[in-house]
Amino acid sequence: MAGIAEGRLREERRSWRKDHPIGFVARPRSKADGSTDLLNWDVVIPGKKDTMWEGCEFNLTMEFSSDYPATAPVVKFVSRPGEVEEPCTNQPVSRRVWRGGRRDDSARMRREILFYAQVFWHLNVWSSGRICLNLLNEPDGTWHGQWSPSITIKQILCAIQELLDNPFPAGARPEVQTLYERNRPAYERRLRQEADKYRKRPLPDDDDDVVVIE
Numbered sequence: 001m002a003g004i005a006e007g008r009l010r011e012e013r014r015s016w017r018k019d020h021p022i023g024f025v026a027r028p029r030s031k032a033d034g035s036t037d038l039l040n041w042d043v044v045i046p047g048k049k050d051t052m053w054e055g056c057e058f059n060l061t062m063e064f065s066s067d068y069p070a071t072a073p074v075v076k077f078v079s080r081p082g083e084v085e086e087p088c089t090n091q092p093v094s095r096r097v098w099r100g101g102r103r104d105d106s107a108r109m110r111r112e113i114l115f116y117a118q119v120f121w122h123l124n125v126w127s128s129g130r131i132c133l134n135l136l137n138e139p140d141g142t143w144h145g146q147w148s149p150s151i152t153i154k155q156i157l158c159a160i161q162e163l164l165d166n167p168f169p170a171g172a173r174p175e176v177q178t179l180y181e182r183n184r185p186a187y188e189r190r191l192r193q194e195a196d197k198y199r200k201r202p203l204p205d206d207d208d209d210v211v212v213i214e
Contacts, residue, residue: 002039002066004068005038005039005064005065005066005067005068005069006038006039008068008069009028009038009039009064009068010038012152012153013027013028013038015152015154016153016154019154020154021154021157021158022046023044023046024043024044024045024046024157025042025043025044026041026042026043026044026062026153026157027041027042028040028041029041029042038064039063039064039065039066039068040061040062040063040064041061041062041064041153042059042060042061042062043059043060043061043062043075043157044057044058044059044060045057045058045060045157045160045161046058046161047161047164047195047198047199048161048162048164048165051164051165052165052191052192052195053164053165053195053198055199055200056195056198056199056200057198057200058077058120058164058198059077059078059079060075060076060077060078060131060160061075061076061078062074062075062153062156063075063076069149069150069151070149071138071147072135072136072137072138072147072151073136073156074130074136075130075131075133075136075156075160076119076128076129076130076131077119077120077125077129077131078119078129079119079129120194121173121176121190121191121194122164122167122173122176122191122194123167123168123169123171123172123173123176123177123180124163124167124168124171124172125172125173126172126173127173130172131160131163132168132171132172133156133159133160133163133168134146134168135147135151135155135156135159136156144170167180
């Protein structure tokens with residue numbers, strides 16, 4: 001099955017190189033030995049023009065299984081470099097901590113609660129960064145599950161760009177959906193704050209020392 005997946009991804013890569021939307025980036029990663037890792041891609045999606053997301057850039061990953069294209073890829077938002085992420089208290093993870101450098105089952109052992117970090121605050125993005133989009137969901141006979149092997153990488157990425165400004169009302173994050181349903185002005189303000197984090201900053205016009213590397 002891996003052969004089928006990689007064959008399809010080679011076709012997708014050729015197609016993408018010939019024709020892809022302006023501002024979008026999608027490329028496979030490189031393995032440690034320098035070969036191409038067709039099952040793992042890095043992606044950049046620009047914010048759509050004439051929306052609050054205009055001027056933003058979003059980094060994502062696409063992970064394809066050996067069953068692709070029978071199954072959809074897993075697409076996730078990733079953090080911006082150096083960004084401090086917010087704690088997400090609705091998905092705790094726990095670990096044991098032993099003090100004194102040795103295992104101790106007495107009262108000195110305590111449990112710390114760790115939390116996943118929110119990568120991107122949006123109605124249709126899980127706290128892990130995974131995107132909740134019907135095109136990526138297994139077919140279930142409803143609007144919620146619309147994956148098809150004929151769907152291309154280009155279609156997925158364009159749908160994600162559209163999702164930013166037109167979310168599905170059935171959200172992936174309860175705290176975001178609550179604000180969306182009960183206080184739309186506050187929800188819009190919070191989205192604008194999120195957009196500011198991902199907006200490209202203009203370079204100074206009068207700084208001769210600034211070098212842009214393409």
